[in-house]
Ligand SMILES: [Fe+2]
């Protein structure tokens with residue numbers, strides 16, 4: 187990231203610790219920690235499945251919350267329109283990979299190969315967001331709006347999480 191963008195980023199997060207972009211960055215760190223835990227888990231063990239499920243549900247809720255709250259606002263603005271469209275497509279690829287990983291019963295070597303493709307896609311997407319998309323967003327979204335969006339995002343994300351938990355409970359009860 188260029189120096190000016192880094193300074194702007196640091197200043198803005200200090201002024202605006204409760205803005206949507208700060209929440210999203212914290213969740214990126216959580217996802218990264220969960221991906222490491224899956225990586226270190228025993229092949230086929232219960233911990234692998236449990237940790238992956240935690241990652242999958244929080245990641246999908248994060249993507250859906252961004253799709254609902256952040257991206258629509260940025261798609262309307264000239265400076266961020268194309269980036270937002272591309273980011274949505276990256277979400278789509280991540281969602282497909284998560285669905286395939288969830289559907290797979292055996293979680294050994296082949297599963298791990300696909301999981302690595304997921305982590306590469308997530309890491310790439312997070313890098314694009316944090317190094318290009320979010321710094322650009324700070325220049326087009328007012329600080330007050332970023333705080334309002336944080337509240338709307340939390341509601342959207344939690345709604346998606348609850349939906350997934352219900353769907354999970356239904357499929358377990360079958
Ligand atoms: Fe994100």
Ligand SMILES: [Fe+2]
Pocket residue numbers: 249252273277311315
């Ligand atoms: Fe995203």
